[in-house]
Amino acid sequence: MSMELNEETALNPDPGRTESGMRVLVATAVPAERDAVLRGLHGSGKFDVLVTGVGPVAAAASTAKALAAAEYDLVVIAGIAGGFADRAEVGSLVVANEIVGADLGAETPEGFRSLDELGFGRTRIPVDPGLVTRITEALHRAGLPVITGPVLTVSTVTGTAATALELVSRVPGAVAEGMEGYGVALAARDRGVPVMEIRAVSNAVGPRDRASWRIEEALFRLEEAGKVLWEVFR
Numbered sequence: 001m002s003m004e005l006n007e008e009t010a011l012n013p014d015p016g017r018t019e020s021g022m023r024v025l026v027a028t029a030v031p032a033e034r035d036a037v038l039r040g041l042h043g044s045g046k047f048d049v050l051v052t053g054v055g056p057v058a059a060a061a062s063t064a065k066a067l068a069a070a071e072y073d074l075v076v077i078a079g080i081a082g083g084f085a086d087r088a089e090v091g092s093l094v095v096a097n098e099i100v101g102a103d104l105g106a107e108t109p110e111g112f113r114s115l116d117e118l119g120f121g122r123t124r125i126p127v128d129p130g131l132v133t134r135i136t137e138a139l140h141r142a143g144l145p146v147i148t149g150p151v152l153t154v155s156t157v158t159g160t161a162a163t164a165l166e167l168v169s170r171v172p173g174a175v176a177e178g179m180e181g182y183g184v185a186l187a188a189r190d191r192g193v194p195v196m197e198i199r200a201v202s203n204a205v206g207p208r209d210r211a212s213w214r215i216e217e218a219l220f221r222l223e224e225a226g227k228v229l230w231e232v233f234r
């Protein structure tokens with residue numbers, strides 16, 4: 001059976017893959033994030049953009065399902081985030097060099113102990129430095145404000161200054177927190193697929209003030225990041 005040629009197949013004989021031959025899965029938590037990324041990707045069907053649901057468990061389950069259904073060369077976690085004070089301003093982008101399950105562990109009278117310290121696994125998943133550099137440099141070239149550092153995954157959005165301080169003391173240098181990265185990254189690692197995380201900062205991590213979240217601004221920034229993803233991986 002011959003394949004019908006249209007603009008997309010003429011440029012790329014395998015529409016399931018990018019022109020560079022990569023198959024990329026982008027994991028977002030909610031439809032508004034998916035739509036922002038898709039606008040940036042020019043609606044390109046060459047990237048599969050998934051809505052996982054909010055939180056690390058939903059994100060791990062739906063990413064594992066997607067990775068079982070098709071072969072991918074790269075998983076990109078994309079969404080909005082809270083930025084840590086004096087590191088990631090609202091409206092800026094963060095690229096993770098490490099994806100950290102920051103609240104997985106045990107409280108003890110001496111303080112928080114991570115799963116790593118308890119001997120139950122790894123809560124810090126490093127991102128390939130080559131990938132981090134490639135995407136960060138492309139974002140810089142596009143004139144976008146971007147910072148690189150550990151991005152935390154939490155099951156509960158931080159709502160006090162004390163918790164924000166506690167998280168930064170657990171993971172010095174943390175730039176932002178989201179709720180899906182570690183779940184997606186574990187599913188990708190299980191399949192041996194490289195993973196990266198890019199987020200647009202919608203709010204400051206700290207005392208809860210939901211009314212101050214700049215979601216539209218962050219979604220616009222996420223769309224701009226999507227354009228850069230398209231340029232880098234198409």
Ligand SMILES: O=C(O)c1cccc(C(=O)CC[C@H]2O[C@@H](n3cnc4c(=O)[nH]cnc43)[C@H](O)[C@@H]2O)c1
Binds near residue numbers: 030032082178179
């Ligand atoms: O209300 C809306 O219109 C809306 C549009 C897009 C996304 C949302 C969300 O609330 C998504 C929640 C999503 O965002 C991440 N996030 C954002 N800020 C934080 C934070 O300070 N701490 C942790 N996570 C944050 C998170 O990954 C959620 O999945 C609403």
